[in-house]
Amino acid sequence: xxxxxxxxxxxxxxxxxxxxxxxxxxxxxxxxxxxxxxxxxxxxxxxxxxxxxxxxxxxxxxxxxxxxxxxxxxxxxxxxxxxxxxxxxxxxxxxxxxxxxxxxxxxxxxxxxxxxxxxxxxxxxxxxxxxxxxxxxxxxxxxxxxxxxxxxxxxxxxxxxxxxxxxxxxxxxxxxxxxxxxxxxxxxxxxxxxxxxxxxxxxxxxxxxxxxxxxxxxxxxxxxxxxxxxxxxxxxxxxxxxxxxxxxxxxxxxxxxxxxxxxxxxxxxxxxxxxxxxxxxxxxxxxxxxxxxxxxxxxxxxxxxxxxxxxxxxxxxxxxxxxxxxxxxxxxxxxxxxxxxxxxxxxxxxxxxxxxxxxxxxxxxxxxxxxxxxxxxxxxxxxxxxxxxxxxxxxxxxxxxxxxxxxxxxxxx
Numbered sequence: 416x417x418x419x420x421x422x423x424x425x426x427x428x429x430x431x432x433x434x435x436x437x438x439x440x441x442x443x444x445x446x447x448x449x450x451x452x453x454x455x456x457x458x459x460x461x462x463x464x465x466x467x468x469x470x471x472x473x474x475x476x477x478x479x480x481x482x483x484x485x486x487x488x489x490x491x492x493x494x495x496x497x498x499x500x501x502x503x504x505x506x507x508x509x510x511x512x513x514x515x516x517x518x519x520x521x522x523x524x525x526x527x528x529x530x531x532x533x534x535x536x537x538x539x540x541x542x543x544x545x546x547x548x549x550x551x552x553x554x555x556x557x558x559x560x561x562x563x564x565x566x567x568x569x570x571x572x573x574x575x576x577x578x579x580x581x582x583x584x585x586x587x588x589x590x591x592x593x594x595x596x597x598x599x600x601x602x603x604x605x606x607x608x609x610x611x612x613x614x615x616x617x618x619x620x621x622x623x624x625x626x627x628x629x630x631x632x633x634x635x636x637x638x639x640x641x642x643x644x645x646x647x648x649x650x651x652x653x654x655x656x657x658x659x660x661x662x663x664x665x666x667x668x669x670x671x672x673x674x675x676x677x678x679x680x681x682x683x684x685x686x687x688x689x690x691x692x693x694x695x696x697x698x699x700x701x702x703x704x705x706x707x708x709x710x711x712x713x714x715x716x717x718x719x720x721x722x723x724x725x726x727x728x729x730x731x732x733x734x735x736x737x738x739x740x741x742x743x744x745x746x747x748x749x750x751x752x753x754x755x756x757x758x759x760x761x762x763x764x765x766x767x768x769x770x771x772x773x774x775x776x777x778x779x780x781x782x783x784x785x786x787x788x789x790x791x792x793x794x795x796x797x798x799x800x801x802x803x804x805x806x807x808x809x810x811x812x813x814x815x816x817x818x819x820x821x822x823x824x825x826x827x828x
Contacts (some may be wrong), residue, residue: 416489422688423503423604423608423616424552424612424614427544427602428544428545428555429598430601430602430603431537431540431541431556431598432559432562432599433556433559433562433594433595433597434495434499434532434537434559434594434595435533435559436559436563436566436567437567437594437595438591439525439528439529439534439559439564439588440561440562440563440565440567440568440684441532441558441563441565441571441587441590441591441774442502442525442533443529443649444563444564444568444684445564445568446571447658447661447680448571448575448662449469449566449571449580450662450675451663452463452575452580453518453540454663454667456580457515458509459527459662460787460791461667461792462784462788463515465663465783465786465787466515466661466787467515467518467519467521468522468659468783469680469780469783469784469787470522470523471522471523471525472771472777472779472783473538473654473670473776473777473780473816474523474527474530474628476774476777476828477773477777478526478527479530479772479773479776480536480766480770481530482494482530482531482536482816483535483766483767483768483770484766484769485522486761488607489551490712491540492603492604492605493606494531494536495532495537495595495599496532496599497525497532497639498530498531498532498760499591499595500598501524501527501528501531501532503528503588503591503592503595504524504796505521505525505528506584506588506589506591507585507631508521508524509521509584510581510583511797512584516697518810534556534560534752535772537556537770538553538556538756539770540604540606541553541556542756542760542764543607543762544615545614545615546614546615547615548615548699549753550695550753551625551695551697552794553690553695553749554647554691554692554695554696554698554754557691557695557745557749557752557825558688558691560687561685561687561741561745562686562688564680564681564684564687565591565684565685565687566681567587567687568677568681569680569681570586570587570590571583572669572673572674572677572678572681573674573677574586575643575673576673581607592623594650600755612827629759629761629763630762631763631767632764634763638769639758640771642814643754643755643758643771643815644774645810646773646810646813646814646816647751647771647774648777648778649713649806649807649809649810649811649813650711650751650775650807650810651775651779651782652778652782652803652804652806653714653718653782653806654714654744654747654779654782655782655783656779656782656785656786657721657782657786657800659786660783660786660787661680664725664796668796669724669725669728669733675733678733679736679737680737681750682734682738683736683737683738683741684741685743686733686738686742687741687744687745688745689741689742690710690742690744690745690746691745691746691749692708693742694745694750695749697709697752703750703754703757707719707747707754708745708814708815709746710746710749711743711747711807711811711814714741714743714744714746714807715804715807715808715811716734716827717743717744718803719804720740721736721740722797722800722801722804723790724736725795725797725800725828751771751775755767755768755771756768785799789825
């Protein structure tokens with residue numbers, strides 16, 4: 416009796432998860448552990464130490480639409496390996512930096528690398544391999560980022576304490592090279608047709624009926640896209656802004672120890688795994704508008720814990736924040752990817768996703784800058800966190816206007 420062979424798409428997904436764990440887990444989720452050490456080493460202000468990452472996100476905003484066009488016409492796998500090499504070189508270069516200008520330029524290099532080897536390229540490959548189970552596949556892929564954040568945040572924090580920040584950058588460069596290049600060689604394939612297969616392991620091409628398979632010009636004629644810009648932009652203003660200032664707030668303002676801040680960050684990303692799996696599963700079963708609203712509500716609760724930690728020190732454990740915020744931000748992130756794919760998968764998907772990510776990235780830049788300058792003016796992050804609480808509530812109300820009455824993706828064998 417023969418056993419059915421495992422669909423190769425799941426191996427591709429494994430490879431993409433490992434690559435995303437390294438690219439996202441190190442570049443966007445773990446480098447903030449260096450900020451307190453860099454403040455001590457160079458006497459930089461909160462705004463100065465986070466300025467390079469603002470430039471990083473601004474560069475991403477410019478690069479993502481370009482990558483979208485390239486992906487629609489080119490080879491995603493080649494784009495990923497180019498990005499992996501650039502990320503490795505950028506991390507190694509940070510170990511040698513001596514001033515803020517060098518830090519800025521190296522973050523630009525990381526932006527180029529991440530635009531090529533980050534989520535965008537992985538999502539593009541993934542949507543070719545999975546149609547019916549796309550929600551689950553996206554959730555699993557995004558778990559790679561959270562696991563990478565939990566793992567590499569812990570490695571980074573402990574390594575800084577043990578060997579100093581310069582040697583830690585060199586260590587991360589080696590880890591990034593291994594975790595990104597080996598899966599690229601051994602597992603990742605561009606599309607199932609390259610192996611004589613079809614999406615989802617079917618015996619013939621699936622017949623799809625996806626609402627929103629529209630051109631770029633048609634998408635811009637609909638109010639749905641603009642509402643999506645507003646809602647997701649507000650969310651990334653808050654999520655990325657606080658994410659980049661989190662360690663400075665906890666370690667420098669609340670005076671938590673370096674080891675506790677490291678563990679809080681790793682716990683947040685670990686619970687992010689729960690959020691991505693949970694909301695990815697819910698997106699395949701329930702109304703996406705309700706699922707998204709639930710994730711935003713939980714995000715508001717996480718921000719509330721963060722606010723209370725500053726207004727009533729010692730009473731609120733930072734792990735309450737880590738648990739709620741970790742699940743919430745991952746849920747929001749997962750739902751945005753799924754919703755954009757559901758609304759716009761088709762001939763212009765790469766271009767539209769690139770534009771949405773660009774808007775969100777620009778909002779992220781604004782959030783990072785706002786928190787840095789606002790906290791310097793007020794001498795505390797508390798007023799800025801209160802503003803973010805209000806903005807998250809506005810985002811939830813705005814999102815209720817987004818068209819989410821999707822048709823089910825149908826397939827015939």
